[in-house]
Amino acid sequence: MANEKQFPMTAAGKQKLEEELDYLKTVKRKEVVERIKIARSFGDLSENSEYDSAKEDQAFVEGRISTLEGMIRNAVIIKEDDMGNGIVQLGNTVSFVEVPDGDEEEYTIVGSAEADPLEGRISNDSPIAKSMLGKTVGDKVKVLTPGGEMEIKIISIS
Known part of the structure; x- marks a missing residue:
């Protein structure tokens, strides 16, 4: 166990x-x-x-x-006081855009048990969340998705 x-x-x-x-x-x-x-x-x-x-x-x-x-x-x-250090981690809400000209998107990174993309909550196991974890505002990140590779830029973390 x-x-x-x-x-x-x-x-x-x-x-x-x-x-x-x-x-x-x-x-x-x-x-x-x-x-x-x-x-x-x-x-x-x-x-x-x-x-x-x-x-x-x-x-x-x-x-x-x-x-x-x-x-x-x-x-x-996930303790809320652990989320305010400017680094993307579980529990954060992250805004990002697809480079070079995507629309801004915002998701909260949660554990798989409470993920619901339609409600703006993505699993920490998802390709986008995995690629953003540990990054900061302004970072550009390559994301490997089933549809191919894309690049995103982190706009804000809260």
């Missing part, structure tokens, strides 16, 4: 995972169990698609509960 992966995250990110876990345990799990009971009442389980679907949902819910419990158990909270 000592070699379990750690999950860096903000306190808010951990709170969100705890809320999802609570919902899955107290609401969703009961809903799925009820669906299984109803499906069983239809008779022959070998040809019961409702039963099969409910069992698949149950497996998904139980797997997600297990995943969330592990992430929460191995959470490493």
Whole structure:
């Protein structure tokens, strides 16, 4: 157990995972169990698609509960007072432009457990975040993406 992966995250990110876990345990799990009971009442389980679907949902819910419990158990909270030194690190919000003429983009670098690019949060394991970590404002950085190499310039760090 000592070699379990750690999950860096903000306190808010951990709170969100705890809320999802609570919902899955107290609401969703009961809903799925009820669906299984109803499906069983239809008779022959070998040809019961409702039963099969409910069992698949149950497996998904139980797997997600297990995943969330592990992430929460191995959470490493990013301290906000560690983020203000002018160097890109986990927890920072970074603005950058693609060189030579890209639009400005802004993302907060978070652990993989709370990454959501559509909400402006990218994983520290993503190519862009990996390339920016340890850099400062004004640095130009080459990023290797699945679509090829690009260069970005860091505009601000907060």
